[in-house]
Amino acid sequence: AQRVTQPEKLLSVFKGAPVELKCNYSYSGSPELFWYVQYSRQRLQLLLRHISRESIKGFTADLNKGETSFHLKKPFAQEEDSAMYYCALLWGFQKLVFGTGTRLLVSP
């Protein structure tokens, strides 16, 4: 069965430090993976997806099929990056399965 694992519930870093939010997946098909973000008092929104291979707000994520991972990285964290981050896997017809989320807290 398809599954997404985010091992860290909370990640706390100082401003300017590198950030890596871990995501591992289990899926027998060809994976399509996403990172969604939820800022305080805002709705869930798409941050980036592996197909586009682009950097959004300084974040990047590379799909590693060998390690079945899709970790989210940013070299220098900013306070405004503090939010809840969810890794998600697309399966079936437009269905998303989400990880449990990681709360990123960036302190000044």
Place this chain on the structure above:
Amino acid sequence: SAVISQKPSRDICQRGTSLTIQCQVDSQVTMMFWYRQQPGQSLTLIATANQGSEATYESGFVIDKFPISRPNLTFSTLTVSNMSPEDSSIYLCSVEGQGEGVSYNEQFFGPGTRLTVL
């Protein structure tokens, strides 16, 4: 993109009652979905709301407990029936994005309905 609104934004209900949550989209969309997020847990897909036919439910969710309507391409309702405290969750609707500037397979989410069952 799509602008999605949900009503109510939150509610406190008594055990054994039912609550209907509305989801309104500002444009016609093909795919609409309902998710549940229980306290401290991730989002779980409840069902796909199909226009003109019955919703497609995921494993662990049944129509008697979560009846869904989709009368047109901009609106859907989810009812949480015969509620118990275990139904206390945030319920979200989402739509598949369509149109210019929207990434393929991107989903847009509503603000959620926070339900507390006493």
